[in-house]
């Protein structure tokens with residue numbers, strides 16, 4: 108469903124991505140792995156429209172995204188959970204969740220989705236009337252993910268959701284991502300430092316290094332490949 | 343009585359309507375009780391309230407600074423005078439035109455401003471504030487706009503039904519107060535809904551807001567237009583009250599005073615806009631009264647008001663970092679907590695039965711509409727406080 112071709116992205120004179128090709132199938136989880144500074148975040152930000160590439164294309168079901176503004180890409184069903192932040196600290200948990208689905212203009216469906224999110228993330232239900240500023244880091248991560256899901260996205264871009272979460276919560280989170288694909292038919296592009304847990308739920312994995320793809324394989328194959336694992340994933 | 347309170351608590355619209363009606367009644371008694379001089383001051387506070395409330399929406403809630411709101415007031419004032427002079431429309435239509443024309447100016451300024459941030463935005467709006475009043479002195483336009491002397495306006499005539507001796511000032515203050523109440527009512531309902539929520543979101547984190555599907559640029563233009571319309575109405579009312587539109591009435595300091603007013607009143611708070619406007623009107627007069635009665639030599643006495651004015655502003659901002667409205671709310675909260683503690687002092691075995699999550703036994707006042715209305719803002723403040731520490 109997502110086709111990235113020859114994507115080259117610069118920050119001023121710094122090249123962060125150099126000719127990245129990537130293909131993501133509908134209803135699958137694709138892990139994007141790589142060391143710090145490899146360009147993973149840059150890739151997600153370009154797909155969601157926050158960055159404009161110098162060259163290359165990003166197509167969603169054959170539709171070019173690189174020239175669209177962020178808000179229009181959101182409306183095509185692409186939700187991006189950024190590496191940090193992603194919540195509006197001065198709005199309440201409830202308001203944050205509703206904000207994520209506001210653009211659909213279907214109030215009944217929105218209320219239903221928000222209720223679903225409270226089921227999926229019980230800690231949020233207990234804190235629904237509190238401002239996001241008063242949440243812990245992990246709770247914020249949950250809220251950011253839940254906020255992205257209330258829009259009912261077809262493609263979910265998640266940037267290091269495990270950051271700062273307890274191991275048990277990370278496992279739960281990965282299970283949630285898996286279920287989003289298996290049960291709801293959503294597609295997930297998952298950036299992770301925690302390669303082991305990402306590979307445990309992913310169908311495919313892409314390894315980035317210095318802004319270039321160095322491996323793109325089935326997750327199981329990659330996990331079994333000692334050379335790649337040692338060289339890029341550090342386990 | 344109970345059902346009335348219930349309706350008020352549930353419906354924001356009903357609550358705002360009740361507040362607007364109460365304000366109109368209170369202002370009626372106030373304006374009839376005082377003399378012409380006080381009536382004129384009330385009228386000034388009322389038209390400034392319109393402009394400050396507009397700025398509260400744009401800068402306080404939207405986070406887009408504008409140093410050009412005095413210029414929007416000028417657009418409204420000149421529009422009002424020109425419309426009356428050329429076509430002699432009824433007053434309500436004249437004021438609607440003042441708001442409408444200024445809203446159009448807001449589209450232009452907003453389209454430019456939506457692309458700018460911080461110092462650039464301040465600079466652009468500053469240029470607007472400095473440049474626009476100068477238009478009146480522009481040669482080809484001096485005939486139409488009256489140059490430095492401006493244009494005068496025939497004072498509005500109180501309806502005959504009010505009696506022969508009805509003072510003009512009181513009529514002017516009624517017009518201005520009605521304009522202010524309507525402005526606050528409309529803005530109050532607007533910011534409580536989707537518009538206000540998305541606006542606060544885009545101020546807090548524009549990337550997160552955009553990723554949530556909020557059209558940030560369009561939203562900011564809308565906020566500028568709404569804000570400009572309110573300032574334009576304020577300017578139109580100024581023209582009606584001062585019976586004049588002249589460049590000298592819209593100096594750069596007016597724009598800066600409006601900014602000071604939203605900060606003193608409480609950023610992002612519409613009730614705070616009223617406090618801010620009152621400060622703008624009453625502190626300078628109070629300061630000059632004080633200095634004339636001080637017995638200092640003329641040299642000192644004539645410069646004293648400005649110093650006192652500045653001093654008051656500094657003291658207020660230091661004492662109430664979140665503005666007068668925020669300070670009042672803190673004080674109100676502390677008083678309520680203390681009252682509740684006195685009513686329900688038993689921390690002993692009883693506390694364990696009632697538990698921390700159940701509603702408070704003595705908290706009959708928890709249901710008052712006033713408090714229910716304050717709730718969303720309290721949350722906003724909590725967030726705001728966190729914000730400041732992180733930056």
Ligand SMILES: Nc1ncnc2c1ncn2[C@@H]1O[C@H](COP(=O)(O)OP(=O)(O)OP(=O)(O)O)[C@@H](O)[C@H]1O
Nearest residue numbers: 118121122123141142143144145146147148149150
């Ligand atoms: N705003 C920026 N300005 C300039 N250079 C940047 C900027 N953001 C990232 N870079 C550079 O681009 C490269 C890729 O950064 P990116 O954030 O995509 O890495 P990443 O793979 O997400 O790393 P991490 O795992 O640490 O999050 C890095 O070399 C980084 O220094």
Ligand SMILES: [Mg+2]
Nearest residue numbers: 147148149190
């Ligand atoms: Mg990153």
